[in-house]
Amino acid sequence: AQSVSQHNHHVILSEAASLELGCNYSYGGTVNLFWYVQYPGQHLQLLLKYFSGDPLVKGIKGFEAEFIKSKFSFNLRKPSVQWSDTAEYFCAVNAAYGNKLVFGAGTILRVKS
Amino acid sequence: DGGITQSPKYLFRKEGQNVTLSCEQNLNHDAMYWYRQDPGQGLRLIYYSQIVNDFQKGDIAEGYSVSREKKESFPLTVTSAQKNPTAFYLCASSSWRGGMSGANVLTFGAGSRLTVL
Numbered sequence: 001a002q003s004v005s006q007h008n009h010h011v012i013l014s015e016a017a018s019l020e021l022g023c024n025y026s027y028g029g030t031v032n033l034f035w036y037v038q039y040p041g042q043h044l045q046l047l048l049k050y051f052s053g054d055p056l057v058k059g060i061k062g063f064e065a066e067f068i069k070s071k072f073s074f075n076l077r078k079p080s081v082q083w084s085d086t087a088e089y090f091c092a093v094n095a096a097y098g099n100k101l102v103f104g105a106g107t108i109l110r111v112k113s
Numbered sequence: 114d115g116g117i118t119q120s121p122k123y124l125f126r127k128e129g130q131n132v133t134l135s136c137e138q139n140l141n142h143d144a145m146y147w148y149r150q151d152p153g154q155g156l157r158l159i160y161y162s163q164i165v166n167d168f169q170k171g172d173i174a175e176g177y178s179v180s181r182e183k184k185e186s187f188p189l190t191v192t193s194a195q196k197n198p199t200a201f202y203l204c205a206s207s208s209w210r211g212g213m214s215g216a217n218v219l220t221f222g223a224g225s226r227l228t229v230l
Contacts, residue, residue: 009153032217044156044203044221090155094217099144099163099209100171101217103156 002027004091004104012110013081021076021107023091030096033074035065036103039087047089050074061085083113115140117222119204124227126191126198134189134225136204144207145187146219149173149200156203162187191227199229 007022025031035047048059055067065076074091091104117138126132138145144163148156158171162181176195181187187206191198205219 004155006155034218036219043223044205046218049218092156099161099217100158101146101219102158103148105153105155 002031002093002095002100002102004093004102006089006091006104006107008107009105010108010110012112014112015083016080017111019076019078019081019085019109021089021091021109023074023076023104024072025074025091025093025102026072027093027095031093032096033065033067034092034101035059035063035074035076036090036092037087038090038106044090047076081109081111083111085109086111117204117206117220119202119222119225121225122223124225126227126229128229129193131190131192132227134191134202134204134227136187136189136222137185138187138204138206138220138222139185140206140208140220141184142206142208142220143184144209144217145181146205146207147171147177147179147187147189148203148205150203150224151200159189159202198227201226 003026005024033050037047038044050057050067058064063078088106088108090106092101094101120135146161147159150156157173160179162168178190202225204222207219209217
C-alpha cells in the first residue's frame, strides 16, 4: 500500500525566509505527485503537480517542488515566504493508473510578519 | 460558478444516531470521493466512486456508507457503528477517467464538521 510521510508537522518562519517542506512516499512503481494547500478558512486547493518529464515543477505563488525518484521524495520549496503563505500543506501521491490519492499528515506553516 | 457544495457545514449528533452529509457537484466530474481529516493525520479516504451506481471502500470505510444514484451527488452516511465520528469531512471530485493522462487532480468542497455529543 502507498504511504506518504511529511517530515515536519509544524514549521514557523519569518517573512523572507526560505522554505523547504519534506515529503517521502513509499511505492515502487510510477507515481503522480501533488502538493495541496489549505489556507485558513478556505478550501483545500492544488498547489502543484508532477506527472512526468522535468522533475522540477513550478506551481502557484512562487512554489516549486522537485521529484527525486531515487529518494522517493517530492519536497516543496519557496525561496522567500510571505505572511500570506501561512497555511497547512499536504503532500499526496497516487499510483499511475490508480484512482486513490493518498495524503500525508500535513505540515502547518506559520509565517511571522 | 462550478464547484462542490457540502452541507451542512456544522452538524451535531448524539451517540447512536446516523447522520448523512450531503455532497453535490456541478463540474460534470465522473469521480467523487469522501475523505476524513483529523489533526495530525492528514486526509484519509473513506469511500470513492468512479461512476454512477458504483463505489469502492477506501482505507477507513468501517462505520460509513455511501450511495451514487446521480452523477452530481455522493452523500455519506455516518452510522452509529463508527466509533469515533467526530471529525472534519471533505468531499472531492475529479474528471479523471483512468490511465496516465491527466492524473487525479481533485477539487474539494468546503467540508462538514461533525461533532458527536
